[in-house]
Amino acid sequence: MQLVTVGTVAFDNIETPFGRADKVVGGAATYISLAASFFLNKSGLVSVVGDDFPTDMMDLMQAKGVDLTGLEVLKGKESFFWAGRYHYDMNTRDTLETRLNVLLDLDPKLPENYKAAPYVMLGNLDPKVQAKVLDQMSDPALVVMDTMNFWMDSAMEDLKKVIGRVDILCVNDAEARQLSGQHSLVKAANTILAMGPTYLVVKKGEHGALLFSKDRVFFAPAMPLEDIIDPTGAGDTFAGGFIGYLARTQDHSFDNLKRAIIVGSALASFCCEKFGVQRLLEIKREDIDERVQQFVDLVDFDIELVEE
Amino acid sequence: MQLVTVGTVAFDNIETPFGRADKVVGGAATYISLAASFFLNKSGLVSVVGDDFPTDMMDLMQAKGVDLTGLEVLKGKESFFWAGRYHYDMNTRDTLETRLNVLLDLDPKLPENYKAAPYVMLGNLDPKVQAKVLDQMSDPALVVMDTMNFWMDSAMEDLKKVIGRVDILCVNDAEARQLSGQHSLVKAANTILAMGPTYLVVKKGEHGALLFSKDRVFFAPAMPLEDIIDPTGAGDTFAGGFIGYLARTQDHSFDNLKRAIIVGSALASFCCEKFGVQRLLEIKREDIDERVQQFVDLVDFDIELVEE
Numbered sequence: 119m120q121l122v123t124v125g126t127v128a129f130d131n132i133e134t135p136f137g138r139a140d141k142v143v144g145g146a147a148t149y150i151s152l153a154a155s156f157f158l159n160k161s162g163l164v165s166v167v168g169d170d171f172p173t174d175m176m177d178l179m180q181a182k183g184v185d186l187t188g189l190e191v192l193k194g195k196e197s198f199f200w201a202g203r204y205h206y207d208m209n210t211r212d213t214l215e216t217r218l219n220v221l222l223d224l225d226p227k228l229p230e231n232y233k234a235a236p237y238v239m240l241g242n243l244d245p246k247v248q249a250k251v252l253d254q255m256s257d258p259a260l261v262v263m264d265t266m267n268f269w270m271d272s273a274m275e276d277l278k279k280v281i282g283r284v285d286i287l288c289v290n291d292a293e294a295r296q297l298s299g300q301h302s303l304v305k306a307a308n309t310i311l312a313m314g315p316t317y318l319v320v321k322k323g324e325h326g327a328l329l330f331s332k333d334r335v336f337f338a339p340a341m342p343l344e345d346i347i348d349p350t351g352a353g354d355t356f357a358g359g360f361i362g363y364l365a366r367t368q369d370h371s372f373d374n375l376k377r378a379i380i381v382g383s384a385l386a387s388f389c390c391e392k393f394g395v396q397r398l399l400e401i402k403r404e405d406i407d408e409r410v411q412q413f414v415d416l417v418d419f420d421i422e423l424v425e426e
Numbered sequence: 427m428q429l430v431t432v433g434t435v436a437f438d439n440i441e442t443p444f445g446r447a448d449k450v451v452g453g454a455a456t457y458i459s460l461a462a463s464f465f466l467n468k469s470g471l472v473s474v475v476g477d478d479f480p481t482d483m484m485d486l487m488q489a490k491g492v493d494l495t496g497l498e499v500l501k502g503k504e505s506f507f508w509a510g511r512y513h514y515d516m517n518t519r520d521t522l523e524t525r526l527n528v529l530l531d532l533d534p535k536l537p538e539n540y541k542a543a544p545y546v547m548l549g550n551l552d553p554k555v556q557a558k559v560l561d562q563m564s565d566p567a568l569v570v571m572d573t574m575n576f577w578m579d580s581a582m583e584d585l586k587k588v589i590g591r592v593d594i595l596c597v598n599d600a601e602a603r604q605l606s607g608q609h610s611l612v613k614a615a616n617t618i619l620a621m622g623p624t625y626l627v628v629k630k631g632e633h634g635a636l637l638f639s640k641d642r643v644f645f646a647p648a649m650p651l652e653d654i655i656d657p658t659g660a661g662d663t664f665a666g667g668f669i670g671y672l673a674r675t676q677d678h679s680f681d682n683l684k685r686a687i688i689v690g691s692a693l694a695s696f697c698c699e700k701f702g703v704q705r706l707l708e709i710k711r712e713d714i715d716e717r718v719q720q721f722v723d724l725v726d727f728d729i730e731l732v733e734e
Contacts, residue, residue, distance in 0.1 A: 208609070301514060301516070302652055322633065326634070336724065338725075338727075339645040343612060346610065367732060373728075376727040407731050410731065416643060416645050417647075419644065419684040421685050421721075424465065
């Protein structure tokens with residue numbers, strides 16, 4: 119097992135100004151696992167669903183090397199459900215409905231063969247659940263954590279405890295500001311890195327992503343797309359591509375993290391091209407390689423300063 | 427005369443969550459001319475002020491090679507005045523007061539030695555005034571135009587006429603969307619380039635800038651700063667650095683425009699570090715060169731894709 123991912127596996131109803139999709143498969147762990155699968159032979163997923171969850175999607179994930187021994191299926195119960203509506207700018211959304219359903223019963227018990235995995239991805243969830251997963255891991259080489267403002271509002275103390283145990287934290291720019299109480303992202307990064315993580319990734323949606331260490335910063339753009347059909351799961355897809363690339367290369371240097379950010383950004387750009395996980399099921403490794411090259415071209419410049 | 431700039435020369439009252447400054451010298455043409463002066467020996471400014479405008483600032487600008495023959499000083503009248511307040515995110519602002527004053531009398535008459543200048547910067551102003559400046563130029567090699575949503579709301583027809591006459595248009599992302607009626611910036615760029623310009627620059631403030639040609643796109647980040655004290659004039663400073671670098675290098679290829687974008691972004695980052703034009707008066711060419719190198723480091727990565 120190269121990677122263990124905990125997070126939601128769910129159904130989503132998604133409305134955008136350009137269309138809608140009902141009861142499509144979603145959830146953080148779904149996007150993360152599918153994105154990471156492009157770089158890994160075997161990862162394990164920890165989550166819970168009801169028996170309404172489609173077995174053909176489970177078969178598809180297993181065919182891509184995602185082990186579902188850690189996915190509990192609760193008989194006679196319904197899977198987590200989220201409904202949301204995106205605004206015209208596609209960077210903001212309203213939650214229309216959340217039905218936690220089986221998520222209330224999520225008490226992760228890791229299969230034995232998950233516990234020695236070197237890479238752990240803590241998808242956005244109750245920090246108490248994230249901590250329980252960490253407690254069961256023997257000695258991971260790298261732990262990446264995603265979270266959101268909801269837990270900052272409702273469980274800051276638990277959240278900070280988990281943040282203190284991870285190597286890399288991923289949040290968006292508003293969340294970095296909320297978590298740190300600093301407006302400047304540079305200062306926010308310093309404050310958050312002092313909480314424990316070695317690296318901070320600030321996701322900015324269509325505006326790209328920043329990677330901070332104590333003394334370095336890297337900026338990756340988002341790919342400008344002709345059409346953004348559905349941004350749902352883009353942040354999780356980014357995280358999955360990011361940790362999948364790291365788990366494959368086993369190199370945690372700043373320079374390799376930069377590459378992982380570009381790979382994650384490439385995968386996130388595909389995710390937005392169709393509703394749900396659809397695009398992630400269509401693309402091949404050569405599509406990713408081609409898009410990574412587009413990122414190279416997008417930011418490449420050689421500077422030649424003139425004499426004063 | 428290497429460059430002619432038309433735009434406002436003004437007083438600003440600026441409030442931010444971190445401080446305030448009253449009646450500081452501002453105006454688009456002021457920021458543009460000062461930024462461009464790092465790369466040019468001689469540029470000409472076309473604008474109008476009242477006799478309340480400080481002569482020491484005029485002396486300073488002239489010492490930097492900004493010719494003020496084209497700056498009309500109206501006796502007994504007051505200079506254009508703008509007061510604004512920035513919100514906590516520093517990316518949005520409210521206009522508290524605008525007193526047009528002398529701007530109502532701006533009927534640009536270019537000094538003879540301005541008319542053969544190869545580079546023209548049309549700072550944000552009534553498109554009719556921008557057109558009058560263009561009418562008086564003999565045959566410029568490159569015309570760059572800045573504008574804003576105000577003219578899209580109030581004078582779209584005049585605006586489009588001027589856009590059809592320029593080589594490069596600079597607007598922010600919301601304005602690119604408004605002007606084109608397209609949400610996707612890629613589609614917005616195609617629509618706007620079909621109006622006439624060869625290149626479109628989309629300024630995104632703290633999120634960087636995009637450069638579009640019909641078949642290429644380049645993304646430049648903004649420098650993450652410890653403190654953003656005052657973003658007033660950052661867009662004009664960007665434009666000034668951009669056209670100053672182009673006028674100096676006289677190379678209008680996409681690759682050189684990328685360099686000009688980076689130079690403009692470097693200058694804009696300095697502009698935000700203090701109120702008004704203060705920081706632009708302090709920095710030296712070596713400061714700009716050093717910051718440009720920071721931009722190189724900020725986006726630099728080498729990608730090494732792993733075997734499937």
